[in-house]
Amino acid sequence: MAFDALTVRDRPVADSALAQLFTEARTRNGWSDRPVPEALLRRLYDLTKFGPTAVNNTPARFVFVTSPEAKARLAPLMSEGNRAKTLQAPVNVIIGMDLDFPDALPKLFPHAPGARDWFADEAARRESAFRNSSLQGGYFLIAARALGLDVGPMSGFDPVGVKAEFFPNSAVEPNFIVNLGYGTDENLFPRSPRLSFEEAAEIL
Amino acid sequence: MAFDALTVRDRPVADSALAQLFTEARTRNGWSDRPVPEALLRRLYDLTKFGPTAVNNTPARFVFVTSPEAKARLAPLMSEGNRAKTLQAPVNVIIGMDLDFPDALPKLFPHAPGARDWFADEAARRESAFRNSSLQGGYFLIAARALGLDVGPMSGFDPVGVKAEFFPNSAVEPNFIVNLGYGTDENLFPRSPRLSFEEAAEIL
Numbered sequence: 001m002a003f004d005a006l007t008v009r010d011r012p013v014a015d016s017a018l019a020q021l022f023t024e025a026r027t028r029n030g031w032s033d034r035p036v037p038e039a040l041l042r043r044l045y046d047l048t049k050f051g052p053t054a055v056n057n058t059p060a061r062f063v064f065v066t067s068p069e070a071k072a073r074l075a076p077l078m079s080e081g082n083r084a085k086t087l088q089a090p091v092n093v094i095i096g097m098d099l100d101f102p103d104a105l106p107k108l109f110p111h112a113p114g115a116r117d118w119f120a121d122e123a124a125r126r127e128s129a130f131r132n133s134s135l136q137g138g139y140f141l142i143a144a145r146a147l148g149l150d151v152g153p154m155s156g157f158d159p160v161g162v163k164a165e166f167f168p169n170s171a172v173e174p175n176f177i178v179n180l181g182y183g184t185d186e187n188l189f190p191r192s193p194r195l196s197f198e199e200a201a202e203i204l
Numbered sequence: 205m206a207f208d209a210l211t212v213r214d215r216p217v218a219d220s221a222l223a224q225l226f227t228e229a230r231t232r233n234g235w236s237d238r239p240v241p242e243a244l245l246r247r248l249y250d251l252t253k254f255g256p257t258a259v260n261n262t263p264a265r266f267v268f269v270t271s272p273e274a275k276a277r278l279a280p281l282m283s284e285g286n287r288a289k290t291l292q293a294p295v296n297v298i299i300g301m302d303l304d305f306p307d308a309l310p311k312l313f314p315h316a317p318g319a320r321d322w323f324a325d326e327a328a329r330r331e332s333a334f335r336n337s338s339l340q341g342g343y344f345l346i347a348a349r350a351l352g353l354d355v356g357p358m359s360g361f362d363p364v365g366v367k368a369e370f371f372p373n374s375a376v377e378p379n380f381i382v383n384l385g386y387g388t389d390e391n392l393f394p395r396s397p398r399l400s401f402e403e404a405a406e407i408l
Contacts, residue, residue, distance in 0.1 A: 010352040010386055013221040018350060020217060022251040022343075038407060045405050047226040049398040052345065054359045056396040062405040070408035107397055128359070131380065134335050135357075138342020139226075141256065146222060148214040153339075155258045155332070176335065182214055192260040193311055194253040201249050201266040203242060204274035 021145050028150040030186025031089040031179065036066075036149065041091070044143055051139030053132040055115050056108045059101035060136035061172050063094040064180075073165055078177070079156030085187075089152065089179035094162060095140065097133035099125060100171040133175050141178065150183035225349050232354040234390025235293040235383065240270075240353065245295070248347055255343030257336040259319050260312045263305035264340035265376050267298040268384075277369055282381070283360030289391075293356065293383035298366060299344065301337035303329060304375040337379050345382065354387035 012018065019025075041064050049058065065074050071087060074094070078086045086092055102125065105115040119125040141151045154177050162174040216222065223229075245268050253262065269278050275291060278298070282290045290296055306329065309319040323329040345355045358381050366378040 009224065009354070012351045013224060014218065017217040017221045018251060020213065021350065022254045022347060025254065027256045041405075041407065042401050045401050047222060049404070050226045050229065051342065052231045052355070052357050054357075056398075058399055058404070060404070064405065064407040066407060104399065104403075108399070109396060111393065111396075130334060131338050131359070134338030135342040135345075138255065138339040139346060141339075142343060142346045143226060146225065147216045150213070151256070153256050153258075155335070189315065192313060192315075194260075195262055195308065195312070197246055197249050199308075200253070200262070200264070201245075201268065203245065203268040203270060 017146075020148075021142055025145050026150075026183075026188060026191070028152045028179070028183025029085050029188065030184040031085065031150075031152075032182045032184050033090065034182045036091050036181055040147060040149070044140070044147055044149070047143040047146065048136060048140045051136055053135060054128055055105065055112070055118070057101050057105065057128060057132055058108060058136065059097045059099075059129040060133040060140070060175070061096040061098050062140070063096065063166055065092040065094065066090065074162070074177075077158045077161040077165060078154070082154050082156045085152065085179055086154075086177075090181040091179070093140075093178040093180055094166055095133065095137045095175050095178060096167060096172040097129040097175050098170070098172045099129050101125075101129055130175065137176060137178075144178075144180060149180055152179035152183070153177070154179070221350070224352075225346055229349050230354075230387075230392060230395070232356045232383070232387025233289050233392065234388040235289065235354075235356075236386045236388050237294065238386045240295050240385055244351060244353070248344070248351055248353070251347040251350065252340060252344045255340055257339060258332055259309065259316070259322070261305050261309060261332060261336055262312060262340065263301045263303075263333040264337040264344070264379070265300040265302050266344070267300065267370055269296040269298065270294065278366070278381075281362045281365040281369060282358070286358050286360045289356065289383060290358075290381075294385040295383070297344070297382040297384055298370055299337065299341045299379050299382060300371060300376040301333040301379050302374070302376045303333050305329075305333055334379065341380060341382075348382075348384060353384055356383035356387070357381070358383070
């Protein structure tokens, strides 16, 4: 289906959607016990995967931690301040980055058969994996909100431990971890200040 | 205004919005000459800034390159394959990361007066700046689409040259560059394949 057939591309989405995605959305620290169906996790991935990445390399990998057994493996690896909310959220998502992403480029970027060789250098490969899996993490967080879910992203965990526990036999390394579900107002901070346009941007 | 007063938070946004943001959106390689008003660039920043970052550190910085003079400084620093479309797009956005972001934490994260010291280590500071400015880059790209704009993100440029030309006297380093405007179908690739859920994700 042509994009232009489906939507008027040059118009903003509804104000209510902008509010849900950005202006009124909040990082949640408290979680209801309302579960997130597997079908919704799959739908979330099926939105996230379309976000743009360098040469379509899509290095992000997603481990949805939902069972009590899996949560018991993750919780001790979280920073103390993140542990209770990680156990409370119905889903924790470990967003990893696959340093072997070039192996998939013949499939993902078929019109450039040599693309795999562009990442022969290990530092360049790591940089691209980190940048693009983080971008995909951003798409994931906004896509979750677009589906009516709340998110709580966290960097406070033991990355060596999470690598050993969840990615022992691959080139995937953890990037960050997200609590996912339906949030409550428990432990909700007042909205923190943001930088003004003049502090963070300029027009040349 | 309370979030719940504005929108029913647990429902997906409209299908047309999901299409505009994700499923039917495309990276554009051709650009119409329709300009992007400054007010829209400011509105774009005012959505982007609300996306979540670690301890609200918001390290991304945005240089909107719009004038012929500024574009003439940027174009020679782009990879050859990116040069023509960079000149054609009405706006190029250099998304940088400020390695001095901890200096703003007393303002941005006021309830933790010691937050600045959490990033004393240079490697940790750089990692957080890179991860969180990339996340903000993801928010920026989706926010642009939400406002009816098209995007074309690029990693192919001379980062040392862009640093010297656009950020000579600060701790800001370029992360990636985005063409912004109203795209055409010129040089539009067929949609490249994506990894299946089973290839990129698992549920534990």
